[in-house]
Amino acid sequence: MMENFGIRIKDIIDILLVATVMYQLYRIVSRSGTGAIFKGVLAFIVLWVLISQVLQMRLMGAILDKFTDFGLFVLIIIFQDEIKRFLISLGSNRTFRFIAKIFNSKDTSELNDSVITSLVLACMNMAKSYTGALIVIEQEIKLGNYIETGEVLDADISTRLVENIFFKNTPLHDGAMIISGNRIRAAGCILPISQNQDIPKSFGLRHRAALGISQETDAKVIVVSEERGKISFASNGTIETNITPEKLQELLIGSMHRKKKGKKR
Known part of the structure; x- marks a missing residue:
């Protein structure tokens, strides 16, 4: 017909x-x-x-x-x-x-439980002390170009180390930390800034950078506001603001579980 x-x-x-x-x-x-x-x-x-x-x-x-x-x-x-x-x-x-x-059968983008706990505790402590932080978690798309803009560390993840890197007036506190394969690959990294005109004017440079890298890659990004002491989470070009540490843990665990389900299919 x-x-x-x-x-x-x-x-x-x-x-x-x-x-x-x-x-x-x-x-x-x-x-x-x-x-x-x-x-x-x-x-x-x-x-x-x-x-x-x-x-x-x-x-x-x-x-x-x-x-x-x-x-x-x-x-x-x-x-x-x-x-x-x-x-x-x-x-x-x-x-x-x-x-x-x-x-390339090696998959290094999943966070283990101890790393998630360390990150959540660090973000909770930094939010309480109004310490700004920008943490990028690599997923499928590799972030080698952005890692090269910072100081390469290749260190184990711990709550104290994350807090020390973002401690005020330290050399690396202004840039982004990039995590890959359950390790801190680099700190003080430079990220692309989102040019979206619809971004609220209250967003600072860290939030704009989080949106920028989440628009260009599939990375998950945690932001701790230095001015408001609040935690935000960005992915896929969107950002969720003022989340609790419990919500942050759910988001990190949820993204890991969704990925495992995708593999089983």
């Missing part, structure tokens, strides 16, 4: 794939604050298709065709960060992660 209307199964699949890609792109650009530009690009594409393909206006269509050829390079420049995030999100998809693990 579909064949009578000129619609084939592969055409439906094609439309669904395009819709999925456009939706994922929109989600990524909306987090970075460039959603309005993205909507403008979509409006231009619709106008171009309408004039060139539907109405077949040759002169106007030819002008828009030239704009389209030139605009492709402009869009690559404007959305270079968003394109990077899209490719990262594609690479972190469960199917592609499975393919990657064929070549």
Whole structure:
């Protein structure tokens, strides 16, 4: 019956794939604050298709065709960060992660119970003393480029060591600590700052950096506010503020358990 209307199964699949890609792109650009530009690009594409393909206006269509050829390079420049995030999100998809693990079977992104306890206690103590902290926990996407911006430590995780690193006026307290494979890989690291215009103005540099790294990678990020003495948790480009130590433990344990369930499937 579909064949009578000129619609084939592969055409439906094609439309669904395009819709999925456009939706994922929109989600990524909306987090970075460039959603309005993205909507403008979509409006231009619709106008171009309408004039060139539907109405077949040759002169106007030819002008828009030239704009389209030139605009492709402009869009690559404007959305270079968003394109990077899209490719990262594609690479972190469960199917592609499975393919990657064929070549690298070692998984170091899970936190053990003792590490989670140490981190929660450290964050609770730092929140009470109004000590600012920014802790990044590596997941599937490796953070080697960010580790290189700080002081490489490769140390065991303990509550006292975490607190000492972020103690006020110490050389490494302003940067981010990166954890990988249940070890502190580096401290004093520099992270990308989120450019999303919708971020509350009350957010400081640590919160913006937490959002930035969670937008560009699949890392989990803990923030302790120096001004308010509150704990926040960022992942997948979103941040949950003013959480309790118990909630932080649930989030860390929950992400670990979800990952194990994904493996069993």
